[in-house]
Structures are given as C-alpha cells and as structure tokens.
Amino acid sequence: MIPEEDRRVGPREPRASAAEALSLIWRAASANVSAFLLVTLASAAAPIATAWLTKLVIDRLTTPDGAVGGLALGLVATGLVAAALPVAVQYLRAQIGRSAHLAATERLFVAAGRQVGLRTFEDPAFQDRLRLAQDGTGRIAELVDGSGGALGGALSLAGFVGSLLVLSPPMTAVVLLAALPALAAEIVLARRRSGVEWGIEQYYRREYFYSQLLTGVAAATEIRLFGIGAFLRARMIEERRSANTAVQRMDLRELRVQGGLTVVSALVAGAGLWWAVTAARRGDLSIGDVSMFLAAVVGVQASLGALTSAISGGQARLLSFAHYLAVVTAEPDLPAAPQGHAPRLRHGVELRDVWFRYSDDHPWVLRGVDLTIPHGRAVALVGLNGAGKTTLVKLLCRMYDPTRGQILWDGVDLRDIPPDGLRERISAVFQDHMNYDMTARDNIALGDLTALRDPARIERAAARAGIHDKLTGLPRGYDTPLTRMFVIGTDKDDPVTGVVLSGGQWQRLALARAFIRSDRDLMILDEPGSGLDPEAEHEIHARMREHREDRTSLLISHRLSAVRDADHIAVLDDGRITEHGSHDVLLTAGGSYARLFRLQATGYQEAL
Numbered sequence: 001m002i003p004e005e006d007r008r009v010g011p012r013e014p015r016a017s018a019a020e021a022l023s024l025i026w027r028a029a030s031a032n033v034s035a036f037l038l039v040t041l042a043s044a045a046a047p048i049a050t051a052w053l054t055k056l057v058i059d060r061l062t063t064p065d066g067a068v069g070g071l072a073l074g075l076v077a078t079g080l081v082a083a084a085l086p087v088a089v090q091y092l093r094a095q096i097g098r099s100a101h102l103a104a105t106e107r108l109f110v111a112a113g114r115q116v117g118l119r120t121f122e123d124p125a126f127q128d129r130l131r132l133a134q135d136g137t138g139r140i141a142e143l144v145d146g147s148g149g150a151l152g153g154a155l156s157l158a159g160f161v162g163s164l165l166v167l168s169p170p171m172t173a174v175v176l177l178a179a180l181p182a183l184a185a186e187i188v189l190a191r192r193r194s195g196v197e198w199g200i201e202q203y204y205r206r207e208y209f210y211s212q213l214l215t216g217v218a219a220a221t222e223i224r225l226f227g228i229g230a231f232l233r234a235r236m237i238e239e240r241r242s243a244n245t246a247v248q249r250m251d252l253r254e255l256r257v258q259g260g261l262t263v264v265s266a267l268v269a270g271a272g273l274w275w276a277v278t279a280a281r282r283g284d285l286s287i288g289d290v291s292m293f294l295a296a297v298v299g300v301q302a303s304l305g306a307l308t309s310a311i312s313g314g315q316a317r318l319l320s321f322a323h324y325l326a327v328v329t330a331e332p333d334l335p336a337a338p339q340g341h342a343p344r345l346r347h348g349v350e351l352r353d354v355w356f357r358y359s360d361d362h363p364w365v366l367r368g369v370d371l372t373i374p375h376g377r378a379v380a381l382v383g384l385n386g387a388g389k390t391t392l393v394k395l396l397c398r399m400y401d402p403t404r405g406q407i408l409w410d411g412v413d414l415r416d417i418p419p420d421g422l423r424e425r426i427s428a429v430f431q432d433h434m435n436y437d438m439t440a441r442d443n444i445a446l447g448d449l450t451a452l453r454d455p456a457r458i459e460r461a462a463a464r465a466g467i468h469d470k471l472t473g474l475p476r477g478y479d480t481p482l483t484r485m486f487v488i489g490t491d492k493d494d495p496v497t498g499v500v501l502s503g504g505q506w507q508r509l510a511l512a513r514a515f516i517r518s519d520r521d522l523m524i525l526d527e528p529g530s531g532l533d534p535e536a537e538h539e540i541h542a543r544m545r546e547h548r549e550d551r552t553s554l555l556i557s558h559r560l561s562a563v564r565d566a567d568h569i570a571v572l573d574d575g576r577i578t579e580h581g582s583h584d585v586l587l588t589a590g591g592s593y594a595r596l597f598r599l600q601a602t603g604y605q606e607a608l
C-alpha cells in the first residue's frame with residue numbers, strides 16, 4: 001500500500017500539465033487548433049453580429065425609403081453561420097482530440113521504453129501512474145472542450161455582469177464575491193478527487209487482474225479444475241467495493257461542500273430579491289427593473305456556475321494529465337551511457353565481487369560472486385531453486401545494476417556501455433520466455449527484425465531449434481497465427497484460424513528466436529530444455545553444443561547431464577560460488593555438484 005501523502009497532488013502540477021498539454025495539442029494538430037480558435041471566436045461574434053444587424057434593420061425600417069435588402073441577406077447569412085458553427089466546432093474538436101491522443105500515446109510508450117531496466121516497472125506506484133497516464137492521454141479532447149466551455153462561460157458572464165452593474169453596483173459585487181468561495185472550493189475538491197483517483201488505481205488494477213484471469217484462456221483450465229472461479233470473482237468484486245467506498249466518501253464530501261455553496265447562492269439571490277422589492281416599494285426601481293434584476297442575478301450565478309465547473313473540470317483533467325507528464329519525464333531507473341555500439345567481446349565477461357538485492361527491503365540474492373566467462377568458452381551455472389541464477393543473468397543483460405561490485409565486459413564496466421549496444425551483443429533464451437500471440441514467423445523474427453526480410457534465415461533458425469517441420473505443416477505455414485485470441489490479418493473473407501502450440505513447441509520457438517541472433521558475442525541459455533521431451537532435449541543439447549563451439553556462452557540447467565561438457569561449471573549456493581571447475585574436477589572433489597549429479601544419475605539407473 002502506498003502511503004497517501006505520496007499520492008497527494010501538488011498545486012504546481014496543473015500548471016505544468018497545462019503548459020505540456022497545450023504544447024502537445026498544438027504540435028499534434030496546429031492547423032485544426034487554429035481553425036478551432038477561429039470558429040470559436042466566430043461563434044461568440046455571431047450573436048453580436050445578429051444583434052447589430054437586427055438593430056440596423058429596425059432603424060432602416062423606421063426611416064422612409066431605407067434599403068434593407070443587403071442587411072436582411074446579412075442576417076440570413078449570420079443565421080446560417082451560427083447554425084453551422086457548432087457542427088464545425090464538434091468536428092474540429094474530435095479531430096484535435098484524436099491527433100493529440102495519438103501523439104500523446106506514442107510519446108508515453110517511447111518514454112516507458114526509455115526505462116533501461118526492470119526496477120521502475122516493478123514499482124506498483126509507477127504502474128498506477130502509467131495506467132492513469134494512459135487514461136489522461138484519452139482525456140486530452142476534454143481539455144479542448146473545457147477551454148471552449150470556459151470561454152463561453154466568460155463571455156456570457158461578462159454580458160450579465162454588465163447588465164447587473166447598470167442596476168446595482170453593490171449587488172454585483174456581492175454576487176461576484178459570493179461566487180469566489182465556490183470557485184476555490186471546486187478547485188480544492190478537484191485536487192482531492194485526483195488524489196483519491198490515484199489512491200484507488202491500485203484497486204482497479206487488481207480488479208483488472210482478476211477479470212483477466214476469469215475471462216482469459218491462460219488460467220481457464222486451472223480455474224475450472226480447481227473450482228476457484230467463485231473465489232476469484234469474490235476477490236474481484238471486493239477490489240471494486242473498496243474502490244467504490246473510497247469514491248463514495250469523496251462524493252459525500254463533495255455533496256456537503258456543494259450543498260453548502262448552493263445554500264449560499266440561494267441566500268444571496270434571496271437578499272437581492274429583498275433589496276429589489278424594497279427598492280421598488282420606495283420607488284427607486286420600476287417593476288421592469290426588478291424583473292431585469294432577478295434575471296441578471298440568476299444569469300450571473302448560472303454563468304459563474306458554468307465557468308466554475310469548466311475551470312474545476314479542466315483542473316481535474318489537467319491533474320489526470322499530470323500522471324502522463326510524470327511518466328514522460330520520469331528519470332530512467334539506471335544511468336545509461338549515451339547511445340552507441342558496444343565493443344565486440346574479445347577477452348570475456350567478468351563478475352567481480354557482485355552483490356545484489358532487489359531493493360533495500362529484500363534479502364541479498366548474490367553475495368560477492370566472482371565468475372569469469374572467457375571468450376569462446378562455455379560456462380555452466382548450476383544451483384538449487386532460488387540460488388540466484390536467473391538474477392545473475394538479468395544483471396548480465398543489465399536489467400539491474402549490481403548493488404555492489406562490478407560486471408566487466410572486456411574490462412569495461414557494463415554501466416559504461418550503452419544498454420542497447422550491450423544487448424545487441426547478447427542472445428538469450430530466458431527461463432520465463434515469452435509466447436507472443438503473433439504469427440510463427442513473427443515469433444522467430446522478433447529475435448532480429450532484419451530477418452523479416454530474409455525468410456530463409458527464419459527457416460534455418462527454426463530447423464536448428466527442431467520446429468521447422470511443425471511450422472511448415474501449419475495451415476498457413478510460418479504465417480499461421482499462434483493464438484486463438486484473435487484473427488490476424490486483414491482479409492475478412494478468408495480469416496486465418498490460429499493454432500495453439502504445446503509448451504515444448506513454444507520452447508523450441510524461443511530457441512529459434514535466440515538462434516536467429518547467432519552472430520552475437522554472448523549466448524545465454526537459462527533452462528533451454530526444461531519443457532522438451534527427452535529425445536528433443538538430447539537433440540537440442542547436441543545442437544547447442546555445436547552452436548556453442550568457439551562461442552561464449554552461459555548455460556543454466558538443472559539437468560546436470562546437459563552441462564557436463566561445459567568448459568567450466570560453477571555452483572551457485574545461497575548467492576555465492578561455492579565450487580567451480582570442469583565436470584571431472586567437480587566429481588572428484590565430491591562436493592554438492594558431485595552429490596547432485598550422482599543423485600540424478602542414480603535415479604535413471606534405478607529405473608533401468
């Protein structure tokens with residue numbers, strides 16, 4: 001739970017958001033914004049022009065021989081313009097909204113991609129902001145609306161205040177002063193509401209998580225077998241209830257404040273009525289003056305109300321846009337060297353006294369690891385569950401920086417190498433590899449997008465991973481979607497039915513994705529064979545052995561027979577390298593590697 005004070009919205013946020021939103025809207029749709037301003041001004045001018053033309057027509061009609069044809073035509077034209085303008089305003093507003101939404105969305109995702117590693121994405125508060133930021137980008141069009149509303153409110157307020165001023169300057173001052181607390185209160189309420197919205201975003205995200213579980217395919221089998229649908233549904237509803245309670249509390253607070261303000265305006269209107277009636281009784285005002293006075297008080301109050309709600313609404317939207325601003329200006333989670341290429345690996349990668357924990361609140365995962373992966377050699381890393389093997393891989397790919405110590409790429413600290421350049425030199429199969437709901441071709445080419453132009457390269461990688469025959473046998477071959485979630489392609493008359501692959505087949509695709517990056521300096525294989533059948537695993541390991549020849553690689557596997565021919569094997573235990581050497585050396589040493597290897601070997605022998 002994030003403390004409420006960390007979610008408070010400061011008074012400077014709307015101002016910064018307004019500047020950013022305006023510049024974004026202008027950059028995204030400058031021509032339409034210019035047209036929108038022109039049309040809005042014309043809308044404001046049309047009634048004035050009509051009033052003037054009407055006056056001129058009446059004046060001419062009361063003078064003999066006054067020609068009114070041109071003026072009457074002018075009246076018809078202003079009437080037509082006044083009728084057409086709202087439609088044009090609506091169209092332009094929608095166009096501006098769409099362009100600004102698109103530009104803001106692109107900028108938001110570019111900014112999210114600027115995060116070098118994973119730390120920011122693992123921060124729930126950032127995730128909340130990210131979701132609200134996406135919401136904020138969709139509300140940019142409302143800002144354009146709000147500005148139009150504020151402009152209209154200001155113009156009609158000016159008209160009514162002018163009329164009231166003629167009748168009673170003191171009463172005008174009272175009406176205007178009575179409106180000030182309402183404006184201040186609405187602004188404070190909007191800020192509070194924004195804080196509440198940020199606070200409850202976590203409930204909505206958890207609700208979304210449960211709803212995805214309940215409606216998606218991924219968890220459908222387990223949910224049905226374990227009969228946990230009702231349980232998950234109850235949790236989902238509970239999250240929504242918690243959010244509703246917080247919103248209801250806010251609504252009640254707003255109700256009390258707005259109720260109080262309504263009473264104040266009624267009192268002011270009542271006082272005004274009392275003053276007008278007594279003034280009429282004294283003969284200071286005519287009956288017509290009284291009716292005009294009342295209409296003006298109601299008009300001023302109504303237009304002030306419209307203006308206030310446009311301002312507070314605009315402020316609410318700007319506060320929601322502040323989340324967008326926070327995300328696009330967020331500092332990267334790790335310091336990154338400027339863009340550029342990383343040097344080719346010539347000597348090796350060295351972890352020097354590497355300590356790591358995921359945060360100050362988490363326990364140490366790595367406690368002084370020293371490990372060298374020499375160029376052209378295969379190093380294997382083994383260890384029990386939770387020993388820190390995958391964590392070490394993530395540090396090598398610079399998803400995090402070591403808390404202490406260094407990782408050196410040919411003697412250069414990874415922190416001094418541009419992250420993109422470094423990753424360009426690495427290929428990997430991750431233990432929790434992704435299965436993309438895309439075509440088979442895309443799934444492989446995502447390893448190196450240049451391969452999209454070279455189908456033969458994709459097929460070679462697939463063949464090396466032992467999945468080529470399977471993919472050619474699919475209804476559309478490599479272009480078959482590997483998903484049942486949606487139809488891929490635009491041919492509505494000939495929709496392509498997707499295919500679901502087995503776990504091991506997905507694993508082969510992940511391998512093919514890594515193989516397509518075969519010219520990289522360092523190959524990381526984190527449990528590449530865990531989902532494969534014994535024959536496939538044997539075959540894949542043999543191929544990987546070929547592939548590893550003279551290449552620098554780091555292999556992680558619980559199947560110790562798969563790592564026995566690595567040049568160097570290191571055992572990671574409780575965050576430290578406790579044994580290392582070749583398979584034979586480690587067996588002779590009789591440590592934990594020898595114990596685990598014999599345990600696995602015995603298991604197989606007993607079964608014979």
Ligand SMILES: Nc1ncnc2c1ncn2[C@@H]1O[C@H](COP(=O)(O)OP(=O)(O)OP(=O)(O)O)[C@@H](O)[C@H]1O
Binds near residue numbers: 388
């Ligand atoms: N993102 C994370 N945030 C916090 N703790 C994490 C995170 N990822 C892993 N850990 C913790 O770090 C420790 C090491 O995890 P890691 O995945 O590196 O182990 P492993 O050796 O690869 O295990 P396995 O053999 O089960 O794959 C575990 O205790 C795990 O709970």
